[in-house]
Amino acid sequence: MIKKFFTIITVLLFALMVLPLLRQIAPFEELAPVAAAYAEQGPDQLGAANLVTSVIVTYRGLDTLGEVTVLFIATAGVGFLLRRDEEDQLPGDGVPRETPREASELLGSGSMLLFPLLMLFGVYIFLHGHLTPGGGFQGGVVIASAMLLLMLARVSFHLNHLIISLVESLSGFFYVAIGVLGLILAAGFLDNRILPLGEFGTLLSAGAIPIIYSLVGLKVGTELTNVLGTMRLTRTQQEEDV
Amino acid sequence: MNPQNELPVLIILFAPLIAAILSLIGKFLPPRYSITPAFLVWLGGSLWALYAAAPAILYGQSLTYSLGGWAEPYGISLSVNGLTWIATLTDIVIASAAWLATRGYRRFGALFYFFFFMALFSLQGVLCSRDIFNLFVWFEVLSLSSIILISYDRSLSSRLAAIRYLLISSLSIIFFLIGVWILYRLTGSLALTEIAQRLQSLNSAVVPRAFIGTLPVARVHSAAGLALALITAGILTRAAIPPFHTWLPDAHTAAPYPVSALLSGFVIKAPMIALWRIFELIEFPQLMEGLVWLGGVTAVWGVAAAMVQKDAKKLLGYHSVSQMGYILAAFGIGGVIGRSAALFYIIAHALFKSLLFLTIGHVTTRVGTRNVYKIRGLRRFFPFYTVAFLIAAASISGLPLLAGFTGKVLVSKALHSHPAYLMLIAAGVGTAASFVKLSAIFFGTASDEHLLTLESRPTEDRGSKTAAGEAHFGLLVISAGCIAMGVVPRLIHHYILLLLHGRAALPPSIEIGWYSSGTLLKAGVSIGGGLLLALFLLSPFGKNLAHRARAMSVGLNGSLRLMVAGLLLLLFLSLL
Secondary structure (H helix, E strand, O other), X not given: OHHHHHHHHHHHHHHHHOHHHHHHOOOOOOOOHHHHHHHHHHHHHHOOOOHHXXXXXXXXXXXXXXXXXXXXXXXXXXXXXXXXXXXXXXXXOOOOOOOOOOOOHHHHHHHXXXXXXXXXXXXXXXXXXXXXXXXXXXXXXXXXXXXXXXXXXXXXXXXOHHHHHHHHHHHHHHHHHHHXXXXXXXXXXXXXXXXXXXXXXXXXXXXXXXXXXXXXXHHHHHHHHHHHHHHHOOHHHHHHHX | OOHHHHHHHHHHHHHHHHHHHHHHHOOOOOHHHHHXXXXXXXXXXXXXXXXXXXXXXXXXXXXXXXXHXXXXXXXXXXXXXXXXXXXXXXXXXXXXXXXXXXXXXXXXXXXXXXXXXXXXXXXXXXXHEOEHHHHHXXXXXXXXXXXXXXXXXXXXXXXXXXXXXXHHHHHHHHHHHHHHHHHHHHHOOXXXXXXXXXXXXXXXXXXXOEEEOOXXXXXXXXXXXXXXXXXXXXXXXXXOOXXXXXXXXXXXXXXXXXXXXXXXXXXXXXXXXXXHHHHOOOOOHHHHHHHHHHHHHHHHHHHHHHHOOOEHHHHHHHHHHHHHHHHHHHHHHOHHHHHHHHHHHHHHHHHHHHHHHHHHHHHHHHHOOOEOOOOOOHHHOOHHHHHHHHHHHHHHHOOOOOHHHHHHHHHHHHHOOOXXXXXXXXXXXXXXXXXHHHHHHHOOXXXXXXXXXXXXXXXXXXXXXXXXXXXXXXXHHHHHHHHHHHHOHHHHHHHHHHHHHOOOOOOOOOXXXXXXXXXXXXXXXXXXXXXXXXXXXXXXXXXXHHHHHHOOOOOHHHHHHHHHHHHHHHHHHHHO
């Protein structure tokens, strides 16, 4: 009772303090100067039809590199922390586990049909990141969801961690390498104008943005797949892996 | 834009990333061909870049690199100024000593060094970034990589500590992000310089109503004040300032000791530097006044918790909290002397706290227990580590001719007329007491049980003989630093001022009176008081009291509540 009372008091206090926000923050009536400059100059400077992408990949490219790094470290961390050693004893150990049941006919056939479509869709999203809504992160998540479907549908499905890690590391490496190329060939780190900007609105345009976003897509896709794979592994399978 | 100015910035930032990638290659190569070169590349690159950046900084310029050639506010700008320069140098010294110590600790895999250098990479980002959203990204990389380093021993306790840190730092970064959002809505920009300019015009529209003492102060636009309070709460969590500090003692205890040295030595200081970089552009007097008081509270809170600890590393962890109080108070009081005192203390604390963690971590690992009341007589087995420990312990307790003493003199010079200073004096007595208690593990006679564990293990470090030598070298360098800061404080303080302000704008020199009778008397009284307090702590009654105090520790729920309370307090301060 007293706890609830305190909670209510705290919430009320918060509400009181953020009141000025309601009074002082009016809805935007026009674009902020920075946003207006992006909208005006972005297409000419970078040649990407999707303005959001040009902000994410180029103007604020370091943030994106940082976010990709966050994801990479998080994946490695999940892999590292969920790996279990011989001496680790957790509640529920020693209880014989149920052997996983085969997926139903419906899920099995459905996954066969959906998997290629999902993969294709994921690749489409990141390849067209500079033209249409979406991009590397979104495409990567779609790819990982396709892999999740496969894992759910087939008990015997075995993820090849070596290939996954290799793709992950290489795409990260090339991302940084393209950044450095920008330093040498264009105005600075992660500048997309190391390649010709091409014709506005076509697939091969906007300089290095499609390449960067494809690498991000591959990286995000493999990373999330890796996380899913690690969580799925049973103890015996881990021992086989090691 | 000239490459001469840009290259050092890029190298300072990216040298750790290159080292991280190189150490990852170590998965396929023996460590001699990957991990050592990675370290050397990082060390050489960073030192060269600092050397190249020094002349410009001494003339009061800051080196700026705009990413992809997009100047602020359209792109992200990274800049190295005097503050970053000094902080980077401190970081390099601490991280090198920690790196050297890892080799004597145990055989870490390539992955460990990858995360180690990623943590250094994100630290550099935090130090260099001049964009508030970019700062958020670096904080995220930093917290994730430190979480993995903390749990690297993969014991249950270290995993729990890591999860707790993860939850608390996620909550804090939400505070930070809400603040960033409000600032963006108000100013339409994420670049700090641009935000500062716009806020100034917003503030000038507000009638000055607030008073500090009797001085009228320009009132800060209230939504902007809320935003800055939220951002400050986020950053203070990373700097382990009570009531946002609850993650630190567990995390720094559970981490492998070289990691603890890096975490306590530098990782909690970097957020302070970020805070500094924000508030050197944006004026916010009410909040600064609050930070002085918070600094006093921090110092006392940390030391009170430290005095009752039984676990040697946890004791050191709470002292890190307490020492951050000195830094925060000096930072909050501001001005030339306050800011330089904060930076001087950051360096001093980085040196002696990492030295403490490296020595205590080493000996307790070898003995196999961290119980302060049980271990005795280690002096005989670790003569080198005993001397290094005593230098560090005497520094933190404020013994003359060492870094802690001169740091405290400078802080007291900045704060002498402020009532919160009394709390710092009290904390000084407690610190001395706590370290007398901790020093006891090196003296007396060792119990048979510990003799057995020590004798059953190889005589020196578990690594090879060279690894032990490398670790000793690191300790030697840090000890020398502690002594230098105590013996020639005037010179070091002069260089700090020179790097912060540049040669042209160097403020007129202030007489500090490093070794006047007043400062020596103060140190004598605080150490004397500490000795008496230590006798009480080691008496059966004191032990009993400590035992009961330890039982009052805060759980995860409690720490989240504390954080919310702290946030409310800061928000209230900003609206005052």
